[in-house]
Amino acid sequence: xxxxxxxxxxxxxxxxxxxYVQPHGGWCVNNAGIISDGDHxxxxxxxxTERRALGLRExxxxxxxxxxxxxxNTHHHGDHTYGNAxxxxxxxxxxHESCRREVLAAGRQLHLIWxxxxxxxxxxxxxAVTYSERLTLHAGATEIRLIHPGVAHTVGDTIVxxxxxxxxxxxxxxxxxxxxxxxxxxxxxxLRAMALLRSLDAQTVVPGHGPLTDPSAYDATERxxxxxxxxxxxxxxxxxxxxxxxxxxxxxxxxxLRESERLVANVHRAYAELDxxxxxxxxxxxxxxxxxxxxxxxxxxxCHA
Numbered sequence: 001x002x003x004x005x006x007x008x009x010x011x012x013x014x015x016x017x018x019x020y021v022q023p024h025g026g027w028c029v030n031n032a033g034i035i036s037d038g039d040h041x042x043x044x045x046x047x048x049t050e051r052r053a054l055g056l057r058e059x060x061x062x063x064x065x066x067x068x069x070x071x072x073n074t075h076h077h078g079d080h081t082y083g084n085a086x087x088x089x090x091x092x093x094x095x096h097e098s099c100r101r102e103v104l105a106a107g108r109q110l111h112l113i114w115x116x117x118x119x120x121x122x123x124x125x126x127x128a129v130t131y132s133e134r135l136t137l138h139a140g141a142t143e144i145r146l147i148h149p150g151v152a153h154t155v156g157d158t159i160v161x162x163x164x165x166x167x168x169x170x171x172x173x174x175x176x177x178x179x180x181x182x183x184x185x186x187x188x189x190x191l192r193a194m195a196l197l198r199s200l201d202a203q204t205v206v207p208g209h210g211p212l213t214d215p216s217a218y219d220a221t222e223r224x225x226x227x228x229x230x231x232x233x234x235x236x237x238x239x240x241x242x243x244x245x246x247x248x249x250x251x252x253x254x255x256x257l258r259e260s261e262r263l264v265a266n267v268h269r270a271y272a273e274l275d276x277x278x279x280x281x282x283x284x285x286x287x288x289x290x291x292x293x294x295x296x297x298x299x300x301x302x303c304h305a
Contacts, residue, residue, distance in 0.1 A: 008052075010034070010059050011212060013204050014165035016142060018063050020056055022047070025178055025209035026258050028079045028110070028117075028305035032056055033160065033169045033206055036065035037140025043068040043091070044160050044169045045208075046083030048110065048305040050120025053083025070094055070137060072146065073127055074171025074208065075154040076102035077184075078110035079305065084125035094137070095127030096148050098156030102184075103127065113289065114303035147200075149173065151186040151280040152193040153208075159193075161200050168202035174217050176210030179254070179262040180224055182269040183288050186279035187232075191225050194218045224254055228263070232270030242267035243291045261295035264288070 008022045020032040033044030043060065047053040060068070073081050073095035081103055084093050095103075103126040111119060135146040147159040153172040160169035172181065173193050182190060197205075197218050205213045235245035246264035254260075265288045272281055292301050 008055060008059065010063060012063075013167050013206075014162070016139070017162060017165055017167060019169075019206045019212055020059055021211065022052070023211075024258070024304075025176065025207075025211070026304045027301060028114070028303045030079045030172075030209055031169075031206055034060050034063055034065055035139045035142055035144060035162070036063070037142065038064060039066055040139050041065040041068040042070045042072060042137060042139045042144055043087060044072045045074055045080040045171070046071060046086065048079035048082050048303075049118065050083070050086060050122060051118075052305060053086040056083065057086060067091070070139075072137075072144075072158060072160055073099055073103070074158045074160065074169065075099055076106060076156055077154065077172070078106065078108075080171065080208070081125075082110065082119065082122050085123040088125055092129055093125055093127045094129045094131075094135070094146070096156040096158050097130040097132055099154075099158065100127040100130050100156075102154065102156055110303070113301075114305075117303045117305055119305070147196070149189070149193040149196050151189040153181065153185045153190065155185065155280040157185075157193070159197065159200070161202060163200075166201070166203045167206065168197065168200055168204070169206045170197060170208060172208035173197065174205065174207040174213070174221055176207040176213045176217055178209050178258040179260055179266075180221060181259070181262045181265060182228075183265040183283055183285065184280070185269070187225060187229060187266065187270045187273055189279050191222060194222045194225075224257075227252070227254065228266045228270055232267050232274060235267065236271055236274045242271055243294060246291070246295060259301075261292040261301060264291040264295050
């Protein structure tokens with residue numbers, strides 16, 4: 001059967017290193033990474049449904065890798081963690097300490113947001129090994145550096161850096177072709193994260209969603225974040241609601257980004273920071289998703305899983 005433009009595919013990035021890409025990269029369709037010396041395999045993120053996680057498992061085996069002993073979660077969102085249990089009990093899940101806390105707190109949150117989606121047999125499996133700032137793992141001779149950038153996309157993000165291969169898995173710090181999403185993180189922290197990613201000097205960038213890219217993605221993401229910051233400053237000063245600001249905004253160069261409804265969520269986050277709330281402070285997600293649905297003309301935000 002010929003592949004379609006929505007079929008997942010695997011790309012070899014370096015000996016023993018592959019990216020697993022799920023087009024088109026929209027809501028609940030994320031990327032993963034496979035790092036292996038043939039015997040010892042480390043998997044970066046899982047998937048949003050049992051079916052997709054099993055597809056990832058099959059693709060991993062097709063690369064010649066053994067089943068993973070270690071699964072790294074780049075953050076707690078269900079599209080990156082729901083499939084963890086598919087790789088257990090043989091794999092130990094690793095993540096930032098805040099990622100573990102948020103996985104447990106969120107539970108089956110995606111089921112509540114998208115009740116019509118068939119997620120399959122999802123059993124929540126939070127990171128069993130956690131770290132606070134940095135942690136180094138190895139898959140055979142491959143060094144894998146885990147770096148917490150601070151509060152950014154979420155409170156518990158992990159950057160996965162392979163220095164010798166010049167590869168970085170950004171998680172959802174980068175959406176290539178999609179709109180950044182800051183509802184559970186920080187606008188200011190996301191800007192700092194772009195500077196940190198640049199400092200790693202990796203030439204191959206695996207975003208959390210969308211096609212493989214290069215460091216130019218950091219500039220594109222930063223421009224969008226600064227655009228949101230300016231919209232929020234003006235709207236906040238004028239006493240306008242996040243939804244009013246988002247509806248009136250001229251998207252300019254960002255008009256082609258998928259999931260444009262995320263703009264209103266990002267303005268909500270920027271407003272919280274302008275109000276002096278700590279980065280990562282919880283927002284009212286019912287209000288945020290309600291406003292995103294309103295941005296879509298009353299049509300609920302679509303899950304593509």
